[in-house]
Amino acid sequence: MDPAPPSAVAVDGVASSEVPWLVSATADDGSGSGVERVQLYYRIGATGWTQYTGAYGGDDTSSPYAWTFVPPQGVEGLYEFCAVAKDWAGNWEAPCTAAE
Numbered sequence: 771m772d773p774a775p776p777s778a779v780a781v782d783g784v785a786s787s788e789v790p791w792l793v794s795a796t797a798d799d800g801s802g803s804g805v806e807r808v809q810l811y812y813r814i815g816a817t818g819w820t821q822y823t824g825a826y827g828g829d830d831t832s833s834p835y836a837w838t839f840v841p842p843q844g845v846e847g848l849y850e851f852c853a854v855a856k857d858w859a860g861n862w863e864a865p866c867t868a869a870e
């Protein structure tokens with residue numbers, strides 16, 4: 771039994787005018803079933819979180835967890851990142867609230 775969700779934390783890449791950015795995340799499931807996948811979310815300002823998908827996005831199913839992030843709205847603006855993990859027992863981490 772593994773009732774507990776895993777947790778993932780996005781590690782911001784250095785915001786730069788040179789794209790793409792490399793955004794990575796760490797994920798851990800403690801003594802549970804293990805991390806099955808990690809998703810990257812981003813937001814700009816106070817907007818809602820959007821999952822980063824597309825050619826370089828989507829679910830990362832193997833560690834190290836990292837994404838080649840092409841800022842969808844250009845390099846201007848403050849991007850915040852959040853990662854959400856799922857474990858092999860099917861438990862999802864709670865959706866993003868604050869940047870992490």
Ligand SMILES: [Ca+2]
Nearest residue numbers: 774775802857
């Ligand atoms: Ca777990």
